[in-house]
Amino acid sequence: xxxxxxxxxxxxxxxxxxxxxxxxxxxxxxxxxxxxxxxxxxxxxxxxxxxxxxxxxxxxxxxxxxxxxxxxxxxxxxxxxxxxxxxxxxxxxxxxxxxxxxxxxxxxxxxxxxxxxxxxxxxxxxxxxxxxxxxxxxxxxxxxxxxxxxxxxxxxxxxxxxxxxxxxxxxxxxxxxxxxxxxxxxxxxxxxxxxxxxxxxxxxxxxxxxxxxxxxxxxxxxxxxxxxxxxxxxxxxxxxxxxxxxxxxxxxxxxxxxxxxxxxxxxxxxxxxxxxxxxxxxxxxxxxxxxxxxxxx
Amino acid sequence: xxxxxxxxxxxxxxxxxxxxxxxxxxxxxxxxxxxxxxxxxxxxxxxxxxxxxxxxxxxxxxxxxxxxxxxxxxxxxxxxxxxxxxxxxxxxxxxxxxxxxxxxxxxxxxxxxxxxxxxxxxxxxxxxxxxxxxxxxxxxxxxxxxxxxxxxxxxxxxxxxxxxxxxxxxxxxxxxxxxxxxxxxxxxxxxxxxxxxxxxxxxxxxxxxxxxxxxxxxxxxxxxxxxxxxxxxxxxxxxxxxxxxxxxxxxxxxxxxxxxxxxxxxxxxxxxxxxxxxxxxxxxxxxxxxxxxx
Numbered sequence: 305x306x307x308x309x310x311x312x313x314x315x316x317x318x319x320x321x322x323x324x325x326x327x328x329x330x331x332x333x334x335x336x337x338x339x340x341x342x343x344x345x346x347x348x349x350x351x352x353x354x355x356x357x358x359x360x361x362x363x364x365x366x367x368x369x370x371x372x373x374x375x376x377x378x379x380x381x382x383x384x385x386x387x388x389x390x391x392x393x394x395x396x397x398x399x400x401x402x403x404x405x406x407x408x409x410x411x412x413x414x415x416x417x418x419x420x421x422x423x424x425x426x427x428x429x430x431x432x433x434x435x436x437x438x439x440x441x442x443x444x445x446x447x448x449x450x451x452x453x454x455x456x457x458x459x460x461x462x463x464x465x466x467x468x469x470x471x472x473x474x475x476x477x478x479x480x481x482x483x484x485x486x487x488x489x490x491x492x493x494x495x496x497x498x499x500x501x502x503x504x505x506x507x508x509x510x511x512x513x514x515x516x517x518x519x520x521x522x523x524x525x526x527x528x529x530x531x532x533x534x535x536x537x538x539x540x541x542x543x544x545x546x547x548x549x550x551x552x553x554x555x556x557x558x559x560x561x562x563x564x565x566x567x568x569x570x571x572x573x574x575x576x577x578x579x580x581x582x583x584x585x586x587x588x589x590x591x592x593x594x595x596x597x598x599x600x601x
Numbered sequence: 602x603x604x605x606x607x608x609x610x611x612x613x614x615x616x617x618x619x620x621x622x623x624x625x626x627x628x629x630x631x632x633x634x635x636x637x638x639x640x641x642x643x644x645x646x647x648x649x650x651x652x653x654x655x656x657x658x659x660x661x662x663x664x665x666x667x668x669x670x671x672x673x674x675x676x677x678x679x680x681x682x683x684x685x686x687x688x689x690x691x692x693x694x695x696x697x698x699x700x701x702x703x704x705x706x707x708x709x710x711x712x713x714x715x716x717x718x719x720x721x722x723x724x725x726x727x728x729x730x731x732x733x734x735x736x737x738x739x740x741x742x743x744x745x746x747x748x749x750x751x752x753x754x755x756x757x758x759x760x761x762x763x764x765x766x767x768x769x770x771x772x773x774x775x776x777x778x779x780x781x782x783x784x785x786x787x788x789x790x791x792x793x794x795x796x797x798x799x800x801x802x803x804x805x806x807x808x809x810x811x812x813x814x815x816x817x818x819x820x821x822x823x824x825x826x827x828x829x830x831x832x833x834x835x836x837x838x839x840x841x842x843x844x845x846x847x848x849x850x851x852x853x854x855x856x857x858x859x860x861x862x863x864x865x866x867x868x869x870x871x872x873x874x875x876x877x878x879x880x881x882x883x884x885x886x887x888x889x890x891x892x893x894x895x
Contacts, residue, residue, distance in 0.1 A: 333728065334726060334728060353728070438652070439724070439725055441652070441654075442654045442673065442674050442724035442725065443674070443724050443725025443726070444674060444675045444676075444691075444697055444723050444724065444725050444728075444729050445697065445725070445728065445729055446725060447674075447676075447688050447691075449687065450685040450686065450687065451674075451678060451685075451686040451687065451688060452650075452652065452684060452685050452686040453651070453652035454684075566726070585726065585728060
């Protein structure tokens, strides 16, 4: 059974309390990077501190997929089904090629080493967007080999299909989760330090327009703006105090899915994209929702 | 009376650790997470490092490498000449230590550092609890010069705030400074024994308190060539006020100088025997002690 905070009755249309909350894995130091693989029906996530990308198959269980992982953080697939990784402590974005080789897609911006890629999403045009917070330079237990911050900002980058790396957002303090609206006209970015979700209108060339404050997270419980995903009706699911905050397309809080452990991220899964996988510091949880999430390539 | 002159600041937040590089004084503007460099001939201040995540104590090793105590990241780091920064080591018997704030490097390149508990929230998720003790720890390189290990050196401290070695490295001075009511505020001299451990400490000085409040203990230490200990202590709200002390190794108070700014933080000798002092108010001061020779 799910613990729900129903801030508005509309939450019932998205999440039902009678759904189970299954714990499908336990024992990580810091879970993150949840990702459903539609091609083989498996689920991937990372343990940042444990330096491992994990793979779980229903009925079989979990095995390390890549270890060490450069303390990988956010994961996604590109349109060809290649695993794309926000390389937290490697300070790169890297991709696993069809033959298993690892290829670095981004490591520097204008000659300077980037901070530490946090989360990642691929747009339908094949471009990759990632947040570049500096956590691997500062956080205890997640250290990069080189701890020096060289960039004067902590923003969001775009890797164009031709490989060019551009800064599309530079006004964030600690950008973390990011997700597009279903029509990809708006990019949502949350900021852990500011405790808010921002919305940026997308321009035709893939750059981001002016920022507008979309939502301020509320709640006194442990939990921060970290992972964030959007469903097919445009509702936003974002980690925050006490669990997962469900926010309507107009920016109003509908309610919360309460999680007892500290939530770090979430991902849609299963063939109908109606399962919600949730990573916490120590566990992976799974529940079911009524509206399917935006599919991952 | 020794007069201290303000030569830089105030910066945002306190200034902390100091290290003389042979021509200029490096100091930590720790509230701004920057390491700055005061050049005495020109009086100019330049930036050595940004984004230092509240690096406080800094010190040069015999090989010229600069090490620092990154308080908010719970580690000692090395600032490399190419601009990069590396962590040295972070685990004591498999556990993350506390929040290093002050250090001294000996002639063998071993790094002695105070590892107090802190009210400052360390960066990132709070998944690694502090140690059950707050001690002086020592980093040492292995025989191949590659792998650092950390060893616990004190077993009787609860608030170590500053460390300094005597010129012959036979004595480690430790400021045990808990400025809360009933906290211990002591300057201790630990003999460094041949087996690499520390012996029982001798008390060099004790700070008291009265109905007006506690006398603030020592936050920063340095040692002159004669082996006397220079200490930054005191505050305006209790006791004799902010002071720079000069103790003989046996504990005689050779000099004590009222300091113009509240809560002097750290001190180090610079050019021609001048003493540089940082403050809780984020300034850099300079003066000259009577004893003269650094």
